[in-house]
Amino acid sequence: MVKKLLLLAAIGYTILLVIVYLINLNGVPQLGSSFDDKIYHFLAYFVLAGLWITYFKNFKNEIKLYKVFVGMILFGIVLELVQHQFNPNRTYDTLDLLANCLGVIVGTLIAARLNIIKLK
Numbered sequence: 001m002v003k004k005l006l007l008l009a010a011i012g013y014t015i016l017l018v019i020v021y022l023i024n025l026n027g028v029p030q031l032g033s034s035f036d037d038k039i040y041h042f043l044a045y046f047v048l049a050g051l052w053i054t055y056f057k058n059f060k061n062e063i064k065l066y067k068v069f070v071g072m073i074l075f076g077i078v079l080e081l082v083q084h085q086f087n088p089n090r091t092y093d094t095l096d097l098l099a100n101c102l103g104v105i106v107g108t109l110i111a112a113r114l115n116i117i118k119l120k
Helices: 002-022 036-059 062-086 094-113
Strands: none
Touching: 002 036, 002 062, 036 062, 036 094, 062 094
């Protein structure tokens, strides 16, 4: 049951992330730094990695975890590259891309090391 809920959460979060990339975001709370946008990108992909790695690590297959990791990195790259084609108010930013990748890396490392949820 937990496994199915985690999969549903990972899929739902991924879809939500795509939607957020394609719409205008006005009124996002400011954190008070000049890197607010990068922090949001990092956190978004940190959570994405945490959800997917936690789900797939139950399969005890390192190759699968590697593929999930690479898939998330590619997902972040593709979304960053194509966002402006779907929304002219959004633009490509290399630092956003780096924040995405860093979020995936840190989220993957933490989720792969911790046994947060025992899936049945």
